[in-house]
Amino acid sequence: MRRFTKPAISVAEQLTLLKQRGLQIQDEERAALFLEAVSFFRLTPYMRPFQPSEDPDHSFAPGTGFRQLSQLYDFDRRLRLLVMDAIERVEVAIRAAISNHMGPLHGAHWYLESRLFKRxxxxxxxxxxxxxxxxxxxxxxxxxxxxxxxxxxxxxxxxxxxxxxxxxxxxxxxxxxxxxxxxxxPGWAMFEELTLGELSHLFKGLARDSDKKAIARRLAVPAPLLESWLHTLATVRNICAHHARLWNRELGIKPERPRSQDFLWPEYLRRPGQHTRIAIVLAALHHLMRQVSPHTRWHLRLAELLQEFPDIPIQAMGLPQGWLEDGFWQ
Known part of the structure; x- marks a missing residue:
């Protein structure tokens, strides 16, 4: 442990520091406005892909420009909005699926019964x-x-x-x-008061496998898979809600992959080691969106976003070149 000694510096000093590290800034006035709106600290994670990891001075790779940083930030912001849009639709549908099963079967106030939950x-x-x-x-x-x-x-x-x-x-x-x-x-109103994290814990806590399987069937997924995906989606939602970096994040909560070969799933995600990046979340959301909105164009909006930013290294997202050609996305 050591004493923190870094000083707080102005936007003008931040620009000077970036130039000293080798960043090319064509329009300093525009770059200053960007830093005023976003902040140097929030932009820092988007600098790292352009900085050799072995360099202790955080120098930028030759030819790196401020526009590359701002474009990466803008792409990530729009990716978060797209992911958040799907999570909202899926979250509402899962609330309805649990309520529409548990209510008619166990009564309007079913959640008051401790016997319906694991110890x-x-x-x-x-x-x-x-x-x-x-x-x-x-x-x-x-x-x-x-x-x-x-x-x-x-x-x-x-x-x-x-x-x-x-x-x-x-x-x-x-x-x-x-x-x-x-x-x-009653239960149908209770669900509107829960966060997605609380909803995830509730589904996991249901005591009867028959209930969990019936709920999961409404979304065309096995119950253990839905349980895992809910846990991950709650984490991803929090990332999006706090405007944190998403595009190349290593997932702390790693979602399960479908085990059945009959389950329609991207071939590139069946290989080991490919389920720790956002690619698996995008696939899970696409599957769930097809269940809750059969005519969804969400996957097309995702493809359009990636086409609009062709310089984004999609491998860092867990996506291979030609990912859209996989039968899962057709």
């Missing part, structure tokens, strides 16, 4: 999360109702109308104000 699943935490959501919703309503009561220009009829509108602004608020038995909202 190691933190069922109390789930209930505490939903209880806290309802309590906060009611507290917010009570605070707004007090403000409405203090309106000097509104008569009682107008105040009651405003309160009714506030009461309907969320189901958590409506349920807390309308029902007291059971204490917590």
């Amino acid at each position: 190691r699943y933190d069922h109390h935490r789930l209930l505490r999360t939903i209880r806290d959501k309802q309590q906060k919703a009611q507290q917010d309503y009570d605070r707004e109702a007090r403000r409405i009561d203090q309106l000097a220009h509104a008569d009682e009829h107008r105040k009651q109308l405003l309160k009714q509108r506030r009461a309907q602004e969320s189901y958590a608020r409506h349920y807390a104000l309308t029902y007291d038995d059971p204490e917590l909202m």
Whole structure:
């Protein structure tokens, strides 16, 4: 361990530092505006592909220009938006798939039953999360109702109308104000209060294999594969939500590959060592998108994005040359 001594430097000093490291900057004013909007620190991961790893001074490879960094950053930003779009669609569909199976089979408030979950699943935490959501919703309503009561220009009829509108602004608020038995909202509403990570844990925590298999069949995947993919998608969603680098990231949560040869899957992802990059997430999202939106053009938008940025080294994403020609993408 040692003492941190790096000084904070201005944008002008950042540009000077980049030029000292060998970066070519044709338009310094434009580069300065980019750094003002993005920040040097956020741009740093996009510099590394252009800096020899053995160089302790972080020098750039000869011929590297600022435009290459900004283009790589822009590509990654648009890739995150595309991935986030698919994850949103898939997440909503998975919530519906679980709810549409568990509700009719086990009742409107099925998630209150601890017997439907594995022993190691933190069922109390789930209930505490939903209880806290309802309590906060009611507290917010009570605070707004007090403000409405203090309106000097509104008569009682107008105040009651405003309160009714506030009461309907969320189901958590409506349920807390309308029902007291059971204490917590029904399962279909509960799902809207969970993060994707919590949803992933809930699916993993279901006790009955028959339930998990039935839910997974709605998305045309084996249950263990859906469980693994959900875990990974929750991590990838967090990466996208925090605007972090995605295009060449080594996945910390490595998703499982389909084991059956009958499962339609890219041939380049059946080989060992190819499932630690974003390529496997793109394939999983394409498969799931085809189930939730059979006429999807998401894969075409992905192809168009890569065609728009032909200089992006797609091997760092886990994609081989000619990846789009694989039958999986046709």
